[in-house]
Amino acid sequence: MGKKRVAIVGTGQTHHKSHRPDVNGQELINEAVQRALEDADLTIHDIEAVVIGNMDHFEGINYVDCWSVDGSGGTMKPIIKLTTGGTTGSTLAIGGYHMVASGMFEKVLVIGWEKNSESDTTGAITTAFDAVWDRQVYAGAISGLAAEAMSYMDQYGATDKDAARVVVRDRKHACNNPYAQLRKEVTIEEVLNSPMLSDPVHLLDICPRTDGACAVVMASEDVAEKVTDRLDWIWAASNRHTYTYLGDATYGHLDSLTRASQEVYTKTGITEPRKQIDVIELYQPYSFAGIMWIESLGLAELGKGAEYIWSGATDMGGELPINPSGGVIGCNPIGATGLIRCAEIALQVTGKADARQVPDVNLAISTGFGGCFWSDIILHGKNKPDY
Amino acid sequence: MEDIFEGMEPMVYQSRINIPYNWWAGDTASRFLLAIRDERKILGTQCDSCNRVFVPPRKTCPTCFTDNQGWVNVSDVGILEAFTVARRQLAALPGKVPICFGLIKLEGADTALLHYLGEVDPEEIKIGMRVQARFAEEREGKITDIAYFRPI
Amino acid sequence: MEKAAIIGVGMTRIEANKVRDTFADLAWEAVNKALDDAGMNMDDIDNIVTTSNDFWDGRTISCMAVSDASGAYDKNVSCVEGDGTFGAFYGLSRILSGSYGTTLVTAHSKGSEGVSSLITNATFDPIYERALGMDMITGCAMQAGAFMHRTGTTAEQLAMVSVKNHGNARYNPLAQLPMDLTVDDVLNSEMIADPLHKLDCSPVSDGCCAMIIANEERALKYKKGPVWIKGVAFCSDTYFLGDRDLSQARSLAEAARKAFAMAGISNPAKDIDVVELYDAFTYQELMWLEAMGISADGRAGRDLEEGRFAIDGDLPVNPSGGLLSGHPVIAAGLMRIGEVVKQLRGDAGQYQVKGAQRGVAQGVNGRCGQSHCVWVLDKNK
Numbered sequence: 001m002g003k004k005r006v007a008i009v010g011t012g013q014t015h016h017k018s019h020r021p022d023v024n025g026q027e028l029i030n031e032a033v034q035r036a037l038e039d040a041d042l043t044i045h046d047i048e049a050v051v052i053g054n055m056d057h058f059e060g061i062n063y064v065d066c067w068s069v070d071g072s073g074g075t076m077k078p079i080i081k082l083t084t085g086g087t088t089g090s091t092l093a094i095g096g097y098h099m100v101a102s103g104m105f106e107k108v109l110v111i112g113w114e115k116n117s118e119s120d121t122t123g124a125i126t127t128a129f130d131a132v133w134d135r136q137v138y139a140g141a142i143s144g145l146a147a148e149a150m151s152y153m154d155q156y157g158a159t160d161k162d163a164a165r166v167v168v169r170d171r172k173h174a175c176n177n178p179y180a181q182l183r184k185e186v187t188i189e190e191v192l193n194s195p196m197l198s199d200p201v202h203l204l205d206i207c208p209r210t211d212g213a214c215a216v217v218m219a220s221e222d223v224a225e226k227v228t229d230r231l232d233w234i235w236a237a238s239n240r241h242t243y244t245y246l247g248d249a250t251y252g253h254l255d256s257l258t259r260a261s262q263e264v265y266t267k268t269g270i271t272e273p274r275k276q277i278d279v280i281e282l283y284q285p286y287s288f289a290g291i292m293w294i295e296s297l298g299l300a301e302l303g304k305g306a307e308y309i310w311s312g313a314t315d316m317g318g319e320l321p322i323n324p325s326g327g328v329i330g331c332n333p334i335g336a337t338g339l340i341r342c343a344e345i346a347l348q349v350t351g352k353a354d355a356r357q358v359p360d361v362n363l364a365i366s367t368g369f370g371g372c373f374w375s376d377i378i379l380h381g382k383n384k385p386d387y
Numbered sequence: 388m389e390d391i392f393e394g395m396e397p398m399v400y401q402s403r404i405n406i407p408y409n410w411w412a413g414d415t416a417s418r419f420l421l422a423i424r425d426e427r428k429i430l431g432t433q434c435d436s437c438n439r440v441f442v443p444p445r446k447t448c449p450t451c452f453t454d455n456q457g458w459v460n461v462s463d464v465g466i467l468e469a470f471t472v473a474r475r476q477l478a479a480l481p482g483k484v485p486i487c488f489g490l491i492k493l494e495g496a497d498t499a500l501l502h503y504l505g506e507v508d509p510e511e512i513k514i515g516m517r518v519q520a521r522f523a524e525e526r527e528g529k530i531t532d533i534a535y536f537r538p539i
Numbered sequence: 540m541e542k543a544a545i546i547g548v549g550m551t552r553i554e555a556n557k558v559r560d561t562f563a564d565l566a567w568e569a570v571n572k573a574l575d576d577a578g579m580n581m582d583d584i585d586n587i588v589t590t591s592n593d594f595w596d597g598r599t600i601s602c603m604a605v606s607d608a609s610g611a612y613d614k615n616v617s618c619v620e621g622d623g624t625f626g627a628f629y630g631l632s633r634i635l636s637g638s639y640g641t642t643l644v645t646a647h648s649k650g651s652e653g654v655s656s657l658i659t660n661a662t663f664d665p666i667y668e669r670a671l672g673m674d675m676i677t678g679c680a681m682q683a684g685a686f687m688h689r690t691g692t693t694a695e696q697l698a699m700v701s702v703k704n705h706g707n708a709r710y711n712p713l714a715q716l717p718m719d720l721t722v723d724d725v726l727n728s729e730m731i732a733d734p735l736h737k738l739d740c741s742p743v744s745d746g747c748c749a750m751i752i753a754n755e756e757r758a759l760k761y762k763k764g765p766v767w768i769k770g771v772a773f774c775s776d777t778y779f780l781g782d783r784d785l786s787q788a789r790s791l792a793e794a795a796r797k798a799f800a801m802a803g804i805s806n807p808a809k810d811i812d813v814v815e816l817y818d819a820f821t822y823q824e825l826m827w828l829e830a831m832g833i834s835a836d837g838r839a840g841r842d843l844e845e846g847r848f849a850i851d852g853d854l855p856v857n858p859s860g861g862l863l864s865g866h867p868v869i870a871a872g873l874m875r876i877g878e879v880v881k882q883l884r885g886d887a888g889q890y891q892v893k894g895a896q897r898g899v900a901q902g903v904n905g906r907c908g909q910s911h912c913v914w915v916l917d918k919n920k
Contacts, residue, residue, distance in 0.1 A: 498779060
């Protein structure tokens with residue numbers, strides 16, 4: 001699809017931490033960029049354009065794409081910023097894709113980053129919501145997600161124990177990922193006994209706050225194979241950023257992900273995602289999403305998500321591993337997170353995922369989530385798209 | 388649709404965004420600021436490839452992308468490359484107008500530093516003037532540890 | 540570059556304070572105007588790119604405020620944070636990638652809802668600069684002084700830009716500040732920061748612009764004549780003001796060079812019929828004209844004095860009145876493109892540049908012209 005096929009030729013990320021006092025934001029970006037260039041065996045001079053993003057209010061810097069040129073390597077290059085809340089990272093990947101597929105640039109550097117330690121995360125997120133209608137009532141991200149979880153539990157009888165099983169999986173997976181922030185296993189009891197933040201979401205159900213950056217180099221089919229033979233091809237991408245007001249959203253299933261994934265499946269001829277997809281990096285900011293949103297992806301029928309999780313199918317070694325990196329529960333530098341999902345899938349497809357490698361990856365999915373129950377989805381493949 | 392609102396007073400709701408920030412200066416900026424605070428010295432970093440000396444210092448050269456390992460002393464004297472005098476009391480200004488801003492290229496540096504000009508009549512300021520840093524008596528490890536630059 | 544065209548434009552009036560309109564109201568107005576202009580409805584729009592800025596809007600995820608009103612329901616969307624010219628670029632790339640046949644691009648801001656000095660002070664580095672209290676006006680004043688020092692451009696020449704643009708605005712029904720000025724009026728207006736007087740500066744305004752871009756196949760289906768995109772490029776300079784020569788806009792020179800090359804233009808001064816550029820301040824009009832090679836280095840002031848850029852001159856610049864006559868940040872660059880489209884279609888009414896076939900629109904992002912985006916548009920395919 002597209003005028004030029006596009007492949008990821010290199011990725012880099014920082015070792016994500018709760019705070020990085022040794023660097024400022026653009027130095028953090030530079031770490032990820034240097035690693036991605038090294039992975040792709042390119043220099044900054046090979047890069048023709050930079051696509052970068054974060055969520056402004058977390059760092060308090062306006063025109064931040066302009067501010068960070070020293071770190072991004074963008075001096076005297078085209079630089080463009082995309083930002084769409086939590087979906088920023090995946091939106092950036094999609095942005096890089098279009099910039100290359102358009103034929104305007106052959107090699108593009110995509111960067112997502114966040115230094116969440118520098119601000120009050122909830123205070124900053126709260127400004128996302130309408131000042132007159134929503135901001136006074138909903139605090140940050142947690143309350144909306146908690147309401148969604150409550151609604152699902154009410155409809156289908158799932159429990160917080162089901163959600164805790166997702167945490168156990170992801171925290172175990174994160175132990176294989178040297179870049180993840182939280183690298184210690186937890187038990188179901190520990191999750192359920194952790195402090196309650198907003199019914200039914202406990203502290204251990206939710207992602208941490210992180211300082212981190214991720215960079216991905218995308219190249220056009222005309223040059224990708226000359227850069228490296230380990231390519232992750234972008235097959236298709238779709239998103240739905242539908243709602244403005246929290247009250248408009250559907251609670252209990254993520255219809256933005258349903259629609260976006262259906263568009264991708266239809267476009268690429270995927271009829272049985274459970275069988276045809278080999279691994280998924282799901283942007284899952286809290287545990288309950290791990291049960292609900294796999295239904296939205298068509299992996300389980302409505303109400304059957306928990307059953308699929310308990311079967312072990314989504315653990316490493318299972319039929320369809322989810323979040324081999326440990327996912328968002330393992331670390332969440334918000335502007336980077338969606339791009340990290342994309343980069344982790346690139347590592348899976350190209351066989352570079354080391355201890356967290358899923359064997360024989362042919363087709364894989366990375367998703368993004370954020371805003372007002374918005375979703376992005378990208379389908380990656382080992383071979384050049386053939387449809 | 389507009390007709391039904393005819394004559395209705397538009398409601399305006401006031402608020403402030405109050406997000407506290409703690410910016411990590413990072414090791415590079417910290418070293419620069421501590422040298423000013425503790426030694427009244429201005430430092431720059433030098434790129435091994437292109438030899439440019441950056442003030443404020445950079446961890447990595449923006450064009451060569453090599454780590455700037457070399458720290459060099461830069462003079463506290465330099466040339467004024469650009470300036471302005473704020474006359475209207477704009478909201479961001481921390482003090483009363485007139486406030487004089489300038490870009491000062493210190494001897495030994497290849498980039499100019501943004502700062503204030505002081506001890507000077509605003510009407511006398513000229514591009515090309517030689518100026519020298521005046522350090523604040525009480526210094527805290529901030530850019531305002533340099534109080535301003537004055538003509539010499 | 541494959542062929543793509545602009546087939547619909549919609550703009551709100553530019554006003555000091557649109558107190559009756561929320562961001563969504565602005566988007567609704569501009570989007571519907573653009574759809575009507577193109578003779579389309581929302582089903583004909585394949586995807587949407589909104590453009591906004593979180594600081595100006597006082598809202599993180601500022602795109603959320605306009606997504607419903609921009610028709611995002613069940614469509615692929617994205618958001619660019621930066622000037623509208625950059626948003627339009629991304630919207631164009633989503634067509635050239637083959638993914639979509641039409642893109643709706645919107646850009647908005649309501650300057651009336653925030654304190655612009657604080658919002659632009661936030662562009663300064665938190666460790667090295669912010670505490671000094673510089674903002675966009677003082678920063679650009681510093682650049683104006685450096686430009687005047689290097690090129691010998693005079694305060695009178697700057698003032699003439701203001702006289703011309705506010706004067707042009709008298710014929711543009713959407714402009715905020717149509718004014719009949721003399722050079723003395725400008726020079727006698729309050730000095731904000733040396734050398735910029737009040738009338739050297741644009742206001743901070745409210746406004747929204749929407750635009751529909753289409754690939755060649757779809758462009759030919761819609762009612763008005765499409766305006767073809769012949770060249771477009773963007774480029775960013777260094778961030779720290781002291782890292783570059785503030786009196787030169789080399790990132791603009793680079794972007795213009797690329798855009799003109801794409802469009803096959805070797806002599807912009809002769810081959811272009813109209814220019815809408817980003818005149819946030821009077822000196823910027825002259826500085827950008829020189830950087831784009833439309834005037835020789837240091838000559839734009841004299842070219843202006845000779846009447847070259849007047850609406851009946853050789854190469855009219857900002858016949859709409861430009862940003863000096865109304866400046867909704869972010870929407871500003873998209874409006875530049877929109878105004879060129881109007882000119883090339885012959886739709887500019889009383890401020891029409893006669894026989895305009897080819898035009899240039901330019902937008903700026905960042906401080907003191909750090910990053911520029913240049914568009915070359917043509918009536919002819």
